[in-house]
Amino acid sequence: MGTRFFRSPVLLGSLWLLVFASLGGAMLSVSWKPPTPWSSLPPVIGVIDPNTPPETVFRSLCANCHGTKGEGNPAFKAPSIAGLPDWFILLQIGKFRSGWRGVAGDDAPGAQMRAIALALPDAVIPGVAGLVQALEPVPTVNTLGGDPELGKERFSEQCAACHRYNAHGEKFFQSAPLSSLPDWYLAEQLQKFRSGSRGYHGGDVEGNKMRTVMEGVDPKEIEGLVAFIAELSRTYPPAAARWRTGQ
Numbered sequence: 001m002g003t004r005f006f007r008s009p010v011l012l013g014s015l016w017l018l019v020f021a022s023l024g025g026a027m028l029s030v031s032w033k034p035p036t037p038w039s040s041l042p043p044v045i046g047v048i049d050p051n052t053p054p055e056t057v058f059r060s061l062c063a064n065c066h067g068t069k070g071e072g073n074p075a076f077k078a079p080s081i082a083g084l085p086d087w088f089i090l091l092q093i094g095k096f097r098s099g100w101r102g103v104a105g106d107d108a109p110g111a112q113m114r115a116i117a118l119a120l121p122d123a124v125i126p127g128v129a130g131l132v133q134a135l136e137p138v139p140t141v142n143t144l145g146g147d148p149e150l151g152k153e154r155f156s157e158q159c160a161a162c163h164r165y166n167a168h169g170e171k172f173f174q175s176a177p178l179s180s181l182p183d184w185y186l187a188e189q190l191q192k193f194r195s196g197s198r199g200y201h202g203g204d205v206e207g208n209k210m211r212t213v214m215e216g217v218d219p220k221e222i223e224g225l226v227a228f229i230a231e232l233s234r235t236y237p238p239a240a241a242r243w244r245t246g247q
């Protein structure tokens with residue numbers, strides 16, 4: 001079977017369901033181990049045709065976890081990625097590929113995304129990042145029920161310096177736009193920085209910064225912080241973010 005075999009989106013989709021099921025199984029298993037080295041994962045992952053159009057890659061791969069509009073799916077712990085700027089997507093895919101994200105023993109969702117990042121041929125990545133950037137961002141909503149008043153002060157005094165007053169992020173600092181990410185995902189990432197499951201690699205300058213920031217934050221503050229980000233998302237909708245309007 002040649003590469004042509006794998007060009008069919010339907011086939012790609014069903015093969016991915018298989019990969020998916022095995023990864024999902026690993027995620028639920030109590031004895032989760034660091035991810036299998038790429039070479040020993042099912043060989044089918046390695047054969048995405050480098051000429052596959054971004055729409056096909058997105059539809060048959062990314063959409064399985066992140067949703068057809070990139071809106072995210074909490075069942076898979078996959079955040080909304082719609083509207084994230086391409087520079088941030090490229091940065092994070094690079095980190096997953098280098099093992100700067102997704103190799104900590106307790107980071108099963110990170111390991112899943114790392115497996116995907118490693119499966120992507122270089123040639124398809126910029127096109128997919130551009131496609132995701134153009135999707136309509138989903139504002140952060142307070143689903144965890146935190147009190148925004150408890151996060152307001154720290155956000156304004158500390159986080160805003162890098163993520164801007166409106167949480168839209170800042171390319172210059174490589175800091176993520178926060179207000180189009182789900183609150184459960186924000187909270188989990190803050191916990192990962194705190195516990196060292198993210199930002200652990202010496203080369204990961206940006207992750208190291210977030211780790212240092214979170215060392216000084218009590219875990220009880222996290223819900224308030226993400227609740228305040230949800231509030232900012234209403235006041236300064238992510239659709240009007242600077243990185244989208246180009247201003």
Ligand code: HEC
Nearest residue numbers: 061062064065076077078079089092109110112113116128
């Ligand atoms: C098997 C499920 C799965 C598939 C398929 C998948 N992802 Fe993910 N992705 C995840 C999970 C889970 C996370 C969260 C990882 C974490 O918690 O650190 C994630 C995180 C990300 C992030 C980081 C977001 C951020 O704000 O830091 C980006 C970017 C991303 N995915 C892009 C993609 C793209 C583009 C594709 C398609 C090429 C894709 N993903 C396919 C599961 C998946």
Ligand code: HEC
Nearest residue numbers: 158159162173174175176186189190206207209210213225
């Ligand atoms: C010194 C600059 C700096 C400060 C201060 C800072 N951040 Fe960050 N933050 C970053 C950078 C850079 C990244 C991207 C990290 C990476 O590439 O993994 C980031 C990433 C994040 C992420 C992960 C986003 C994603 O898409 O996965 C969250 C959540 C976050 N920051 C929230 C906060 C909060 C809340 C505060 C205040 C308590 C804060 N940050 C303070 C620079 C900063």
